[in-house]
């Protein structure tokens with residue numbers, strides 16, 4: 270039997286028995302995992318105080334089964350309510366959702382928007398590969414206008430969600446968007462988000478070579494080159510506007526409003542005060 274080689278930096282965070290991982294060649298999922306693990310390693314040094322929640326889809330497989338941590342793999346579209354429940358039950362934990370654009374913004378869309386509005390103290394990492402990768406590459410709410418998928422072979426008629434902007438307006442404390450070629454920025458963004466309170470949302474544009482790329486491009490490199498050459502920082506985009514085909518990346522917002530849990534503690538304190546005054550009257 271050949272001995273498994275353990276990665277010197279990220280190896281201790283991964284379950285040996287599922288490595289090498291089963292993602293397609295060229296998929297961005299494990300690149301994102303690598304950046305995330307390095308951020309956790311720098312800030313916390315272990316997964317001890319973490320719980321990861323994911324739904325159904327390829328991206329949902331990043332934490333479960335790969336992370337050697339407490340992970341919960343739930344019904345399609347339901348990682349956010351599960352994560353909210355875990356955080357409310359044990360506020361000491363770092364609760365992180367990692368899942369796909371379909372899982373979190375299609376079937377799970379309502380949960381996403383309301384968790385951001387409530388500014389609940391969880392970190393959501395949404396992997397946007399522009400389609401439902403795992404089930405054959407169907408149209409998602411994030412598929413670009415005109416793009417081909419197995420369910421839109423003549424091109425998509427609909428406009429995609431701009432999820433980062435949506436999260437800003439819904440009320441998240443922190444919102445960022447990167448691509449899998451912006452590795453250092455992504456890692457730094459994870460580091461920052463891991464130390465903040467309230468709802469934090471990081472969207473990562475990621476290649477799906479098996480489905481999306483096959484339907485729309487000749488080669489995977491074309492998508493990666495597009496990520497590299499056509500990305501524009503949100504501050505520049507806000508000042509100068511966005512040209513057709515450009516991808517807006519960067520930190521969309523950073524607020525320091527108290528998260529839901531701090532507000533809840535404050536509410537409890539006030540309620541107890543009122544109750545004490547009534548008892549003493």
Ligand SMILES: Cc1ncc(C[n+]2csc(CCOP(=O)(O)OP(=O)(O)O)c2C)c(N)n1
Pocket residue numbers: 325326327328329345368369370371372373396398400401402403404409
């Ligand atoms: C209730 C329900 N509806 C549909 C499905 C089939 N299904 C499984 S994963 C998935 C889409 C996943 O897409 P996404 O979240 O974008 O993840 P990806 O595989 O692209 O990473 C769908 C439709 C399901 N498992 N459960």
